[in-house]
Amino acid sequence: MNERKNCSRRRFLAATVTTGAALSAVPLGCSHLKDHAAGGKKISFVTANLVAQVTGYRFELAHWGDQHKKTVAATDEAAWRSICQEIAAHGFQAVELWEAHAAPEVMNRERGAIWKSIMDDHGLQAVGYGGQLSRKTLEICQWLGIPQINGWIGENTPEQATALCKEMGVRFNIENHPQKTAEELLKIVGGGNDWLGVCIDTGWLGTQGVSGPDIIRTCGPLVRHTHIKDVKAVGAHQTCLLGEGVARVADCIATLKATGYTGWYSWEDEPEDRNPFDSAVRNRQWIEKQLG
Numbered sequence: 001m002n003e004r005k006n007c008s009r010r011r012f013l014a015a016t017v018t019t020g021a022a023l024s025a026v027p028l029g030c031s032h033l034k035d036h037a038a039g040g041k042k043i044s045f046v047t048a049n050l051v052a053q054v055t056g057y058r059f060e061l062a063h064w065g066d067q068h069k070k071t072v073a074a075t076d077e078a079a080w081r082s083i084c085q086e087i088a089a090h091g092f093q094a095v096e097l098w099e100a101h102a103a104p105e106v107m108n109r110e111r112g113a114i115w116k117s118i119m120d121d122h123g124l125q126a127v128g129y130g131g132q133l134s135r136k137t138l139e140i141c142q143w144l145g146i147p148q149i150n151g152w153i154g155e156n157t158p159e160q161a162t163a164l165c166k167e168m169g170v171r172f173n174i175e176n177h178p179q180k181t182a183e184e185l186l187k188i189v190g191g192g193n194d195w196l197g198v199c200i201d202t203g204w205l206g207t208q209g210v211s212g213p214d215i216i217r218t219c220g221p222l223v224r225h226t227h228i229k230d231v232k233a234v235g236a237h238q239t240c241l242l243g244e245g246v247a248r249v250a251d252c253i254a255t256l257k258a259t260g261y262t263g264w265y266s267w268e269d270e271p272e273d274r275n276p277f278d279s280a281v282r283n284r285q286w287i288e289k290q291l292g
Contacts, residue, residue: 112143158190203229206247
């Protein structure tokens with residue numbers, strides 16, 4: 001896990017393929033989030049889908065860190081407005097921000113207010129922040145009204161993470177990447193608690209060749225967020241249309257429903273060779289169909 005230290009959200013991808021004032025101590029949103037979603041269903045768009053946007057939708061997964069830096073540099077107010085406009089135009093009413101689109105090195109309270117205003121202008125509810133847990137990323141979540149960070153725990157122990165999240169009023173969910181068992185995930189968050197939970201990424205479960213439904217059942221109520229993604233083959237992370245890969249996405253969603261999951265289904269696809277908006281409506285509707 002050391003390769004993830006001090007990295008942007010997915011700097012470590014190539015390695016894992018083969019192996020403001022504090023808010024009150026109540027998580028932002030979570031159980032009381034408005035059900036502000038497409039068709040009444042809690043489906044959101046992950047802006048990490050746009051990792052290749054700055055290079056004309058061509059990049060190599062191993063160069064995620066370079067794309068992160070380029071995206072940070074390219075995401076000004078006009079770019080963020082354009083992104084939000086396109087997300088809304090494809091029928092999404094909720095969004096999960098990739099760290100590069102609201103990066104700690106460039107965000108401040110004023111910029112955060114502008115970003116939130118732009119989302120509001122386009123009817124987008126911010127439901128997650130995909131990145132690394134830190135005081136600054138939690139502060140960004142406060143500015144943007146985001147209830148949870150979904151990503152990596154950083155340098156924090158479970159006890160430190162819990163105290164920090166409680167102080168800032170924002171939850172954290174560990175997202176699976178190299179982990180192949182529920183026990184590995186839960187160990188990172190000390191077994192989980194009111195502030196620390198799990199974000200299930202179905203694509204990475206497919207990449208690792210493990211049973212997503214079994215891991216979901218074992219984690220149970222600690223699953224508090226999801227990234228709904230499919231991949232073409234075990235051992236690699238080449239994304240594809242939902243339902244056409246090996247990640248058993250439909251079974252994962254069915255298991256989430258059966259276990260009483262009430263959180264968000266964040267559609268995630270980080271293609272290296274195409275514009276994800278070309279399949280955004282199709283994949284959103286596919287998730288809607290699974291949800292019934």
